[in-house]
Amino acid sequence: MEWVVTTGRTIEEATERALDQLGVAADEADIEVVEDAKNGLFGRVRSEAKVRARVRPTEVRAKRDSRRRDRRPNSSNGQRDRGPRKPAANRDSAPRKRQNGNGQRDKQNAGGVDVSNDVPRESIDPARVGEAAIEFLTGLSAAFGVAATVDLQRDDTELELSVNGEDLGLLVGPGGRTLTAVQDLARVAAQRRLGDHDTHLRVDIAGYRERRKASLEAFAKKIANQVRESGKALAIEPMASPDRKVIHDVLANEDGVSTASQGEDPNRRVIVSPA
Secondary structure, X not given: OOOEEEEEOOHHHHXXXXXXXXXXXXXXXXXXXXXXXXXXXXXXXXXXXXXXXXXXXXXXXXXXXXXXXXXXXXXXXXXXXXXXXXXXXXXXXXXXXXXXXXXXXXXXXXXXXXXXXXXXXXXXOHHHHHHHHHHHHHHHHHHOOOOEEEEEEEEOOEEEEEEEEOOOHHHHXXXXXXXXXXXXXXXXXXXXXXXXXXXXXXXXXXXXXXXXXXXXXXXXXXXXXXXXXXXXXXXXXXXXXXXXXXXXXXXXXXXOEEEEEEOOOOOOEEEEEEO
16 A cells, blocks of 8 residues: 655654555554654744554454364362373473464574564455455345446545446435445455455545535535635534545645644544745
């Protein structure tokens, strides 16, 4: 996944801008501090804080061993018959192996130093991820009792899936909240199931996101005009991170205004201030 670099008066402000630019929440991103802010004389900021961030690759959940162990009560005391015990190995002389979070073993030498801790991850073909997402969305639409077609547009690791048909409002939901849940489920069914760590998958239903984007762009420009005329900051109603990203992107090209996010999800909002 590509990294984005953002700056701010503090690390927190730079991080907020990075999250809004990526359109994800904090727990869905990897954040690295490049440089902390430096203050000059009289409390002035000499240089801003800088961070870089990316959408966190999805991780594959380790499979649980659901097999039941045979529990046979001992005829004398009701405890399990474990059989004769094996003599304990010499821990100081024998190399040890431990299991990591993925169920694989990290080999260690006699000194206890890991020698194979970094296991290369298998690269998954983005086309396979797209096909799995199409299959899931087609089945979901059928389960809702609506006839729909699913189209995929792919630009390297960027996957855009469009669900089109009639009577799809139930899959969009108020304010697009159901659509967001459908997108999350599609990511689980495609990316996580296949063990994909590289693609960025987005879902649109009945053109909702495009219409929403156009509406937000017009709204953002209207707010920018009000801020420039009044010289006072305005707070926009709380929005999801993809909608906040649209506001930031549009107003980044508007003169005389600046934007910043404030609050915690789901009440996080964009503040438009005079620049």
